[in-house]
Amino acid sequence: MKILVCISVVPDTTTKITFTENNTKFNEVGVQFIINPYDELALTKALEIAEANNGTVTAIHVGPANNDANLRKALAIGANDAVRIDKTAADAQDVAQEIAYYAKAENFDIILTGRESIDYNSGQVCGLIGALLNIPSINVVTKCEFNGNIASLERDIDGGREQITVKTPFVASAQKDLVVPRIPNMRGITAARTKPLIVLAATYDAILSIHQKYELPLPKASVKMIPAENAEELIRLLREEAKII
Amino acid sequence: MSVLVYIEVNNGEIKKSSLEASSYAASVAASLSKKCVAVILQSANNVEASLGKYGVEEIYQAQISGSLNPALYADAISEAAKESAANIVIISNTYTGKAISPRLAVKMDASICSNVLDLPTSTAPFMVKKGVFSGKAFAFVSLEKENKIIALTPNSIDLTIVNRTPIMKALQLPESQESSYEVSGQQLQTGAIPLTEAELVVSGGRGMKGPENWNLIEDLAKTLNAATACSKPVSDMEWRPHSEHVGQTGITIKPNLYIAIGISGAIQHLAGVSSSKVICVINKDSEAPFFKAADYGIVGDALEILPKLIAAAKLLS
Ligand SMILES: Cc1cc2nc3c(=O)[nH]c(=O)nc-3n(C[C@H](O)[C@H](O)[C@H](O)COP(=O)(O)OP(=O)(O)OC[C@H]3O[C@@H](n4cnc5c(N)ncnc54)[C@H](O)[C@@H]3O)c2cc1C
Ligand SMILES: Nc1ncnc2c1ncn2[C@@H]1O[C@H](COP(=O)(O)O)[C@@H](O)[C@H]1O
Numbered sequence: 178m179k180i181l182v183c184i185s186v187v188p189d190t191t192t193k194i195t196f197t198e199n200n201t202k203f204n205e206v207g208v209q210f211i212i213n214p215y216d217e218l219a220l221t222k223a224l225e226i227a228e229a230n231n232g233t234v235t236a237i238h239v240g241p242a243n244n245d246a247n248l249r250k251a252l253a254i255g256a257n258d259a260v261r262i263d264k265t266a267a268d269a270q271d272v273a274q275e276i277a278y279y280a281k282a283e284n285f286d287i288i289l290t291g292r293e294s295i296d297y298n299s300g301q302v303c304g305l306i307g308a309l310l311n312i313p314s315i316n317v318v319t320k321c322e323f324n325g326n327i328a329s330l331e332r333d334i335d336g337g338r339e340q341i342t343v344k345t346p347f348v349a350s351a352q353k354d355l356v357v358p359r360i361p362n363m364r365g366i367t368a369a370r371t372k373p374l375i376v377l378a379a380t381y382d383a384i385l386s387i388h389q390k391y392e393l394p395l396p397k398a399s400v401k402m403i404p405a406e407n408a409e410e411l412i413r414l415l416r417e418e419a420k421i422i
Numbered sequence: 423m424s425v426l427v428y429i430e431v432n433n434g435e436i437k438k439s440s441l442e443a444s445s446y447a448a449s450v451a452a453s454l455s456k457k458c459v460a461v462i463l464q465s466a467n468n469v470e471a472s473l474g475k476y477g478v479e480e481i482y483q484a485q486i487s488g489s490l491n492p493a494l495y496a497d498a499i500s501e502a503a504k505e506s507a508a509n510i511v512i513i514s515n516t517y518t519g520k521a522i523s524p525r526l527a528v529k530m531d532a533s534i535c536s537n538v539l540d541l542p543t544s545t546a547p548f549m550v551k552k553g554v555f556s557g558k559a560f561a562f563v564s565l566e567k568e569n570k571i572i573a574l575t576p577n578s579i580d581l582t583i584v585n586r587t588p589i590m591k592a593l594q595l596p597e598s599q600e601s602s603y604e605v606s607g608q609q610l611q612t613g614a615i616p617l618t619e620a621e622l623v624v625s626g627g628r629g630m631k632g633p634e635n636w637n638l639i640e641d642l643a644k645t646l647n648a649a650t651a652c653s654k655p656v657s658d659m660e661w662r663p664h665s666e667h668v669g670q671t672g673i674t675i676k677p678n679l680y681i682a683i684g685i686s687g688a689i690q691h692l693a694g695v696s697s698s699k700v701i702c703v704i705n706k707d708s709e710a711p712f713f714k715a716a717d718y719g720i721v722g723d724a725l726e727i728l729p730k731l732i733a734a735a736k737l738l739s
Contacts, residue, residue, distance in 0.1 A: 188555070190670050190671070190689070190690045190693075191689055191690070192555075193689075194555045194558040194559045196559075214671050215671075268563075269524075269534075269536075270527065270533070270534065273524075295555070295556050295670055295671065296554065296555055297554050297561075298536075298537050298552075298553060298554055298555075298556055298674070299536050299537065300515075300520045300536060300537075301520070301523070301524040301527075301534060301536055302524075303524070304492060304520070304521060304522070304523070304524030304525050305524040305525075305527065305528060307492075307493070307524075307525060308493070308496070308524060308525040308527075308528035308529065309528055313491075313493065313601055313602065313603040314492060314493075314521070314524075314525065315521075315603075316492075316517065316520055316521045317517055317520075319664075329606075332517075333517055333665060334490075334517050334518065334608070334610075335430075335432070335437075335516045335517050335518055335616050335618060335619070336432070336610055336611050336614070336615075336616030336619075337608065337609050337610035337611050338608070338609055339490075339605055339607065339608045339609075340605070340606045340607035340608070341603065341604065341605055341606065342602075342604050342606050343602050343603050343604070344602035347602075347603075353657075353664050353667065353671065353672065354664045384566055385533040385534075385565070385566055385567055386533050386534075386535060386563050386564060386565050386566060387563065387564045387566065388561045388562070388563050389549065389561075389562050389563065389564050390561070390562040391554070391559055391560065391561050391562070392551075392559065392560045392561075392562070393558075393559050393560075394557075394558075394559070394560070394696060394697065397701075397714070397715055397716070397717065398717075400703075400713050400714070400716040400717060400718065400719045401717065401718050401719070402718075402719050402720070402721070403718060403719070403720050404720075405720055405721060405722030405723075405726070405727060408720055408722070408727045408730040408731055408734075409730050409731070409733070409734035411702060411718055411720060411731060411734075412731060412734035412735050412738065413734070414718060415679065415700070415702070415718075416738060419679075419700045419717070419718075421622070421678045421679045421699065421700055422622065422646055422679065422735075422738070
């Protein structure tokens, strides 16, 4: 079983977001970058499936060379090899085009992504890859079990959940609850140093969207405090002042 | 030429998020002098009246049997776009919408922008406001292709009443492709309001002490007709289901009202809720960071304050 895991590299969740160049660029100064939390779930699930089915796991990332450290981390967690497509991606479609082009030639049985990247929050890459490769796509997956080449999946739907069966090949996106993410151990870190990490040139050059400008939310006006003895007053204010209940 | 909106149905009713998408489509259509057209692929009550109210002029209707296979839905919506000569498609950024919209983008060779929070800021170039960094910032994104797909986050725009009488048309479904994808079961929470679409949300954190106290959260939510949510540790400890976990690694919501009870207001939590219109914080620690993001605050013990709020809310309803 050949499995591909898509790894997005994102600012650490504690990052205070700021922009530079007249609010047209994310300010990376002093920011620590991590593997997107949902992609750690996808990677761990891929390793579990590979272990049970005598398979291999390839980690792929579309991004610049400074992200190699996080690809090494994916190798330390247990991926067999890693691929980096050398390009700063413009959007989810750019990422998906590059990954689909690479995956097409490699005939993966399963492709896993995260539910969304916590930086650009698109939640698109899974479905885009599915459509580009003309294979089924299943997003926000919380369970995934195999019986031969048939997978039984569970996914979140709006206000509930749904069970799906599908044959390989397919692409799925990992939601919280899928697995408990693994962290690298010493042996993994040592092994990762000699595992292959290949760098490929980008192949897609169309521009579909442009992030023209960024903005931060306006700070809140000061908070109105209500004494605990008069807690009921909150309900009155919500009705009469804020007019929302 | 037209602007097409995809209508989602839940339990035979058109979803509110799809009414918002209709209103959005009508507004974009008006500013570009195009027709506002809807496509609906399941049967629902009151289709003509509810969509006409928000400005839909024409409705393509078909029935896809069985549950959602995103590929089939994308094919059908693309067919409706072809029939109605639509180059802009509006779709809700729900789990369902997110399953379909990327496939539709490929099918239509379109630019797509998801997590869109407002009407376009300009139509040439076509630019929309998108939430990024899980609620910590916004981006203004221009869609460069002739065909464009906008995935609109629920609760982002107000409904505008236009009152039209739409023309109904039957959509000829394209021949369905062979697929191994099969939905084998589905469970919908009944009664509860889906968190992603809720206008009012009552949320509890570790300060609620344990799952045994959640009846207070649920009572207040029920009285206000609100959905319930929680912080990450609460769902990690399995006091509440993961589907209620909001924040940077949970879901991002933007209800009209978010009441946070016994939640400290960590940056990862705030990321998911800070675009709520009004935020109320109840915390026994007056230094809790959440107060900085709040509109209303009460310092005190949640277990004592909640019964007072429930009683007061009951008097209103
Ligand atoms: C990678 C990463 C991702 C994360 N993602 C998320 C996320 O998506 N969502 C999220 O929520 N968190 C997330 N977190 C966790 C986040 O950092 C906080 O730890 C978490 O939000 C704290 O939850 P809490 O406020 O419920 O608990 P605590 O921080 O323990 O706060 C409890 C609060 O309750 C108050 N309190 C205690 N007793 C009472 C009482 N009787 N009455 C009233 N108030 C009381 C306390 O004063 C305190 O402020 C993430 C962390 C990391 C590292
Ligand atoms: N630059 C990237 N390289 C590789 N995979 C990515 C990249 N960006 C996003 N992905 C994958 O796509 C998922 C969804 O991302 P998005 O659609 O951008 O929210 C992520 O969780 C990753 O698995």
